[in-house]
Amino acid sequence: MNNQLFTMTVISLIIGLMIAVQFQTINDKPAVRDTRDSFELRQDLLKEKETELTLLEEIRSTNDKLAEYANDEQRTREEVMENTLMELKEETGLTSIKGTGIILTIDSIDQELLLGEKPGKANARLIRRLINELNMYGAAEISVNGNRHVNTSAIRDINMETKMDGQTLNSLPLEVKVLAKDEQAARELYNRMKVSASADDFFAYNLVISVKKSTDITIPAYKKNIVIRYMEPIMEKGGNS
C-alpha cells in the first residue's frame, strides 16, 4: 500500500512537471524589446508633447463652447450653434479655404524622352499614393483639378478612366493644390515633396511632377453630398430644459 502511494506520488510529480513545462512553453512569448536610442526617444517624446498640446487646445475650445452654451441668452446660443456648424463644415470640407501651401503639377515628360512610348497617364493608384504621401507630410487640405479631396473621396479607375468622386482626371496636366496649416508647414511640405519618392513613381509612368510654393491658394468646397451610411445620431435626452 505504501509502495503504491509512493509510485502514484512520483508519477503525479512527473505529470505536474510536464504540465508546468507545457504551460510555460505556451505562454512563453518573446518580450518586445524597446530598441529606441535616445534621439528616437526624444523625438517620440516631442511628438507626444505635440499631441498633448493639441488635445489641450481642443479641451479649451470645447470648454469655451460649453460655457457659451450654458449662457442663458437665446441669441448667443444660436450664434454658438451656427459657429459650431461652420466649424464642422470647414472640417469636413464643405467650405472653400484660402491659405499658403504648394501646387503640384503633374505632366507628361518631354517628347524626346518618350522614345516612341505613349505619353503617360495618371492612374488612380499613383494619385492615391501621392495623396497619402501628402497627408503623411502634413497636408491640411487637398484638391485635384479643382475637386476637393475629403475623407470619403474615392479615386478609382473606371473603364480605363481615372475618376475622383465621379470627375474624370484624364487630361494632363493635373493640378494638385495642397494647403498646409501655416507658413512653416508649407515650407516643410515643399521641401519634402522636392525630394519625395513619388517623383520616381510618376516617372515610371512617363509623368513628371513639378512643385511650386504659393502663398495664395484657394481650395474649393466639396460640391457633392457626403453620403453617410453607417452613422446615426444618438438620441439622447438633454438636461432639464
Next chain:
Amino acid sequence: MWLPFFGLIVGITLGLLSDITIPKEYENYLSIAVLAALDTLFGGIRAHLQNLYDEKVFVSGFFFNILLAASLAFLGVHLGVDLYLAAIFAFGVRLFQNIAVIRRLILSRWEKKREK
C-alpha cells in the same frame, strides 16, 4: 491518499519555478504526452478504487502510453497525416470514461457510508 495530489502540486510548482521551456516544434508532443499521462493517472486511480491496481501495469502503462502517443504524433508529422488526433481522441474518450467510473465509485461509497 492525499500524497499524489501533493506530488502533483509540488511538480507544478517546481516546473513553474524552474523556468524550463521546450522548443516550439516539440510542443505538440509534450501536450500529447501530458494527455497520455493524465489518462494513465486516472486509469490508475480507477483501478485503485476497484481494487484492481497492479503496480507493474500502472508504471509500464504510464511510460509506454507516453512514448506511444509521442511516436504516433511523430509518425503523423512525417506522413502528413494528423495522427496525433487519433491519440487525442483515444485518450480523451478514455479520460472521460475513467473519470465517470471514478465518480460513480466514489458516489456509491459515499452512499454506503451514509447508510451505515
